[in-house]
Amino acid sequence: xxxxxxxxxxxxxxxxSGAGYAFIAVALVIFALFTAYPVLSALIISFQKYMPLGxxxxxxxxxxxxxxxxxxxxxxxxxVVYTVLTVPVALFISLGVSLLILPLKKxxxxxxxxxxxxxxxxxxxxLSVVWLWIFDPMPNGIFNQLLGYFGINNVNWLGATSTSMxxxxxxxxxxxxxxxxxxxxxxxxxxxxxxxxxxxxDGASFLxxxxxxxxxxxxxxxxxxxxxxxxxxxxxxxNAYLMTGGGPDNATTMVGLxxxxxxxxxxxxxxxxxxxxxxxxxxxxxxxIQFKFLGKDVEY
Amino acid sequence: xxxxxxxTGKKPLKYARNTVIIIILxxxxxxxxxxxxxxxxxxxxxxxEAGAMSYTLFPTKISLESYKFFFDYSDYSLRWLLNSLIxxxxxxxxxxxxxxxxxxxxxxxxxxxxxVLFAILLVAMMIPYxxxxxxxxILIVNIFEIQNTYSALILPGxxxxxxxxxxxxxxxxxxxxxxxxxKIEGCNQFQVxxxxxxxxSKTVLAVMAILTFMESWNTFFWPLLVxxxxxxxxxxxGLKNFRFANxxxxxxxxxxxxxxxxxxxxxxxxxxxxxxxxxxxxxxKG
Numbered sequence: 107x108x109x110x111x112x113x114x115x116x117x118x119x120x121x122x123s124g125a126g127y128a129f130i131a132v133a134l135v136i137f138a139l140f141t142a143y144p145v146l147s148a149l150i151i152s153f154q155k156y157m158p159l160g161x162x163x164x165x166x167x168x169x170x171x172x173x174x175x176x177x178x179x180x181x182x183x184x185x186v187v188y189t190v191l192t193v194p195v196a197l198f199i200s201l202g203v204s205l206l207i208l209p210l211k212k213x214x215x216x217x218x219x220x221x222x223x224x225x226x227x228x229x230x231x232x233l234s235v236v237w238l239w240i241f242d243p244m245p246n247g248i249f250n251q252l253l254g255y256f257g258i259n260n261v262n263w264l265g266a267t268s269t270s271m272x273x274x275x276x277x278x279x280x281x282x283x284x285x286x287x288x289x290x291x292x293x294x295x296x297x298x299x300x301x302x303x304x305x306x307x308d309g310a311s312f313l314x315x316x317x318x319x320x321x322x323x324x325x326x327x328x329x330x331x332x333x334x335x336x337x338x339x340x341x342x343x344x345n346a347y348l349m350t351g352g353g354p355d356n357a358t359t360m361v362g363l364x365x366x367x368x369x370x371x372x373x374x375x376x377x378x379x380x381x382x383x384x385x386x387x388x389x390x391x392x393x394x395i396q397f398k399f400l401g402k403d404v405e406y
Numbered sequence: 407x408x409x410x411x412x413x414t415g416k417k418p419l420k421y422a423r424n425t426v427i428i429i430i431l432x433x434x435x436x437x438x439x440x441x442x443x444x445x446x447x448x449x450x451x452x453x454x455e456a457g458a459m460s461y462t463l464f465p466t467k468i469s470l471e472s473y474k475f476f477f478d479y480s481d482y483s484l485r486w487l488l489n490s491l492i493x494x495x496x497x498x499x500x501x502x503x504x505x506x507x508x509x510x511x512x513x514x515x516x517x518x519x520x521x522v523l524f525a526i527l528l529v530a531m532m533i534p535y536x537x538x539x540x541x542x543x544i545l546i547v548n549i550f551e552i553q554n555t556y557s558a559l560i561l562p563g564x565x566x567x568x569x570x571x572x573x574x575x576x577x578x579x580x581x582x583x584x585x586x587x588x589k590i591e592g593c594n595q596f597q598v599x600x601x602x603x604x605x606x607s608k609t610v611l612a613v614m615a616i617l618t619f620m621e622s623w624n625t626f627f628w629p630l631l632v633x634x635x636x637x638x639x640x641x642x643x644g645l646k647n648f649r650f651a652n653x654x655x656x657x658x659x660x661x662x663x664x665x666x667x668x669x670x671x672x673x674x675x676x677x678x679x680x681x682x683x684x685x686x687x688x689x690x691k692g
Contacts, residue, residue: 113540117627122515122516122517122595123516123517123518124517125515125517125594126511126515126516126520127517128595129507129508129510129511129513129515129599130507130508130511130523132504132507132508132564132565133467133505133507133508133565133570134502134508134523136504136561136562136564136565137527137565137567139528140538140542140545140561140562141530141533141538141543141567142526142530143541143545143546144537144538144540144541144542145530145533145537145538145541147541147544148537148538148540148541151540151541151544157652158548161566191571203431203434205409206427206430207412207431207433208409209408209409209410209423209424209427210424210427210428213457214428216678216682218431218435219682220439220674220678220682221435221438221439222434222435223674223681223682223685224438224439224442224671224674225438225439225441225442227620227624227667227670227671227673227674227681228442228445228624228663228666228667228671229623229624229626229642229645229666229667230624230626230672231624231626231642231645231646231663232445232642232645232650232664232666232667233441233663233667235445235645235649235659235660235662235663236441236442236444236445236478236660236663237441238649239444239448239656239659239660240441240444248444280437280438280440280441281438281441282438283438284438284685285685288682288685288686289685289686294409297409297410302408304410307425310408312411314408315409316409319409320409337532338532340534341534341535342535343535343627344626344627348646361536362536365536365539366536366539369539369540369543370543370631375540375544378536378540379537379540379541381536382534382536382537382539382540383537385534385536385537386533386534386536386537389532389534390532393532
C-alpha cells in the first residue's frame with residue numbers, strides 16, 4: 107500500500123508547485139517590476155545625487171539635508187496638524203451617523219448608505235473644481251454668502267495663511283464619510299444581542315450600553331479606521347496640490363506635496379527619495395504605536 | 407432587545423424617535439450631497455465669465471452651452487474620455503483575471519515559498535506610494551522610454567497587491583473538498599480555477615472590478631506624470647488643465663467636472679449593491 111501511495115503523493119506536490127508558480131507568474135512579474143524594484147531603487151537613489159547619466163553616490167547627504175531643511179519640518183508639522191484635525195473628527199462623525207442609521211429599517215439604511223457614499227465616486231479633481239468655487243474669496247462665494255447672513259465679513263479662505271489649512275480641514279470634514287459609516291454600521295450589526303440583553307437586565311440606560319458595550323466592541327473597527335485614516339492622511343497630496351498648491355507661504359505644504367515638488371518640479375530625485383523613505387518610516391512607526399497602545403486588548 | 411429600546415406598546419414614541427433621527431440624517435445628507443448638487447446645477451448655466459454672474463442654488467433656466475464650451479475648448483476633449491475608458495477597462499480586466507489567479511494560488515495551491523511571497527506582498531502594501539513614484543517614473547520614462555503611451559498608463563496598474571489580497575481572502579473560505587472532488591474527476595488546476603473558483607467568486611470579483619475601474623478612472627497623479635500631450639491625457643488630467651486655463655469660466659468648469667464624474671455616478675446607481683459591498687469586503691474580513 108505504502109509503495110503505491112508514496113509516488114502518487116510526491117507527484118501531486120510536484121505538479122501543484124508548477125501550477126502554483128504558473129498562476130502567480132504574471133502577478134509576480136508585475137509586482138517585481140513595478141513595486142519591488144522601485145522600492146529597492148528608491149533606497150539606492152536616496153543615497154545619490156541623481157543625474158540621468160551616471161548618478162553620484164553622496165552617502166547620507168540627502169537625508170541630512172532634508173532633516174536640516176526647515177521646509178521639511180514645516181511640511182511634517184502641517185501634515186500632523188491636518189491629520190490630528192481630520193482623522194478623529196471623521197471617526198466621530200462616522201460613528202455618530204452609523205449609530206443613527208442603526209435603528210432604521212433595512213431599506214432606509216441602504217438609502218442613507220448610498221447617499222453618504224455617493225461623493226466618494228466623484229474624482230478628486232472634479233470635487234476640487236467645485237470646492238474652489240465654494241471657497242471663492244469674492245463676496246458671492248458660497249461660504250462667504252453663508253457668513254454674510256451672519257454679518258461676518260469676507261474670508262479669503264484658501265488665499266490667506268491663517269485660514270488656508272483650516273479650509274482644507276473643513277473640506278475634509280464635509281466630504282464623504284460613506285466608507286467609514288458603512289464599515290461602522292457593519293460592525294454595529296455584528297454586535298451580539300445577548301450583550302444588550304444582559305445589560306438591560308442590569309437596568310443599563312442607552313448611554314451606559316453605548317459606553318460599556320458598543321465602544322469596546324467597536325474597538326477593532328475603530329483601530330482599523332484610525333490606522334488606515336492616519337496612513338491615508340500622511341500621504342495626502344491631491345487636495346493640497348489641486349486646491350492651494352501648497353501655498354500661501356507653504357502654509358498647506360504637506361509632506362506628500364513637498365516630495366512631489368522636489369521630484370517633479372525641481373527634479374531632485376535623490377532628495378525626494380530620501381524624504382519618501384523618511385515618510386515611510388514615520389508612517390510605519392505611527393502604525394506600530396497605534397497597534398501597541400490601542401490594540402492591547404483587541405481580540406481578532 | 408438591542409441597543410435601541412423597541413418601545414413596545416408605545417408606537418407613537420418610536421415613530422417620533424425615528425422621525426427625529428431621519429431629519430438629522432437628512433440634514434447631514436444635504437451637507438454631503440451639496441458639492442455634487444452645486445456642480446450639476448451650475449453646469450447648466452451659461453458659459454459667461456464669473457465676474458458677470460452670481461451663483462444660484464436653484465436654476466432659472468437650463469442650457470447645455472457650457473458643455474459645448476468644454477468640448478470646444480480642446481480638440482481632444484472626447485479623446486480624454488476615450489483614453490480614460492481604455493485605460494480603466496484594460497486595468498480592470500487584467501486585475502480581475504490575474505489577481506484572481508494569484509489569489510487562487512495563494513489560497514489553495516501548495517507551492518514552495520508561498521507564505522514568504524505572500525508576506526512580502528503584505529509588507530509592500532504598507533509602503534506609501536511616494537516611495538515608488540520617483541523610481542517608477544524613471545523606469546517608465548528613462549529606461550523603458552514609453553512616456554506618453556497607453557503602456558505607460560496601464561502597465562504599473564495591471565495587478566494590484568490589494569486585489570490579490572482581496573481575492574485570496576475570499577477564496578480561502580471556499581471549502582477544499584470541492585476542489586479535491588474536481589481533481590478526482592480529472593480537472594487540472596486551470597480547469598478547477600475556471601469552472602469552480604471563478605463561478606464561486608463572482609461577487610467578490612464583481613466588487614473588485616467595480617472598485618478597480620473607479621479607481622483607475624479617477625486616478626490623477628500617474629497620468630499627470632507620464633503624459634505630456636493632450637491626445638494622451640485622461641479626463642482627470644484634461645479637466646485639471648482646462649481648469650487652469652479657464653479660471654474664470656465657472657459654468658464650463660462645472661460642466662467639465664460633471665462630465666468626468668457622470669460615468670461613475672451612472673455606474674454607482676446601476677451597481678450600487680456591489681459598491682456598498684466593496685467597502686466591507688476588504689475591511690471587515692481582512
